[in-house]
Amino acid sequence: MSPSVFFWVTYVPCLCLGLLCLLFxxxxxxxxxGGFSWDGSALQFNWHPVxxxxxxxxxxxxxxxxxxxPFTWKQKKNTWKLVHAGLMLLALLLSVLGLCAVFDYHRSLQIPDMYSLHSWVGICTVIMxxxxxxxxxAGFLLxxxxxxxxxNLKPVHIWMGKAILILSLTSCISGITENLFFSLDGVSGEPYSSLPAEAKFANSLGILIVAFVLVVFGILSKNSWQRPESENESIPS
Known part of the structure; x- marks a missing residue:
């Protein structure tokens, strides 16, 4: 099996896992x-995990x-640097909007902010x-x-990229658990420890997120899938 075919055999399941995470x-x-709204109620908080x-x-x-x-390797690197930066910017904006949803919800109900380990890890992740x-x-597009x-920036950039993904996984897993503790032990009267249907479903969501991140790291660890550097790209960019 060629490296290109092997990549797509791995990447397509990665896409499917990502889609399942969003659906779940x-x-x-x-x-x-109860769904979604932007009115300061619990329905606004629902935007946060999504x-x-x-x-x-x-x-x-x-x-x-x-x-x-592989199909990007014969194309101009600058074009895909812009695609990479654009996708990252969109991901950052969605994350900031998710923070706005929970902070505005807290403000409406006068709930303290930043009181849990989940919130500390999450805000550090977004800041990083x-x-x-x-x-x-500044380093690669200007x-x-x-x-x-x-x-000098390139190895730091790569390390930080992986670290952010690990922190994102940590934030999501801790957030799912925190949400279940509140919703099942404090509101519904159905304890989390009895593993009701919601707990099983949310735990499955956590497993999907873990699987997605592991597959991403697996793809990143494959040296043969790194973009070959041409003579014009021999300088870090």
């Missing part, structure tokens, strides 16, 4: 928590794989993501960026 988190918020999974996990995970796609995007813009800066 949307169904969870809609079926068990937007964070969509931005920080699914879209982000696909954005980091842009340069691994924003810093990474700005740094990448023509005036000094070459030594680009060269």
């Amino acid at each position: 988190v949307s169904f969870w918020s809609s079926h068990w928590h 937007l964070m999974v969509a931005g920080l996990v699914v879209l982000y995970g696909n954005a980091v794989l842009v340069f691994r796609m 993501f924003a810093f990474q995007w700005v740094l990448g813009l 023509p005036c960026s000094p070459l030594p800066f680009r060269s």
Whole structure:
């Protein structure tokens, strides 16, 4: 099996896992928590898990794989750098909107902000993501960026990209568990420990997110799927 075919055999399941993550988190918020609104109620909070999974996990995970796609290797790298940056910006905007949803919900009900480990990890993830995007813009897209800066930034950029994905996974898993504790132990009267249908479904969502991230890391770890550097691209960019 050629490397290109092997890539798509791996990447197509990755796409399917990402789609399942989106479907599961949307169904969870809609079926068990009443749907969506933007009125300061619990229906506004429901946007938070959907937007964070969509931005920080699914879209982000696909954005980091842009340069691994074999059909892009014979095309101009600058074009795909813009695609990569654009997808990352969209993922960042969805994440920020997800934060706005939960902070506005807290403000409406006078609930304290930033009281849990989940919120601390989540806000650190988004801040690190924003810093990474700005740094990448300055280092790899601005023509005036000094070459030594680009060269030194590239390994840091790669490390931060992986670290953000790990933090995103941590944030989502802890957020699912926190949400279940509140909704099942504090509202419905049905304890989380009895593993009702909602708990089984949300735990399955968590497993899907873990599987998606593991497949993304598997693709990133395959050296033969790295974009070959041409003579014109020998300088880090």
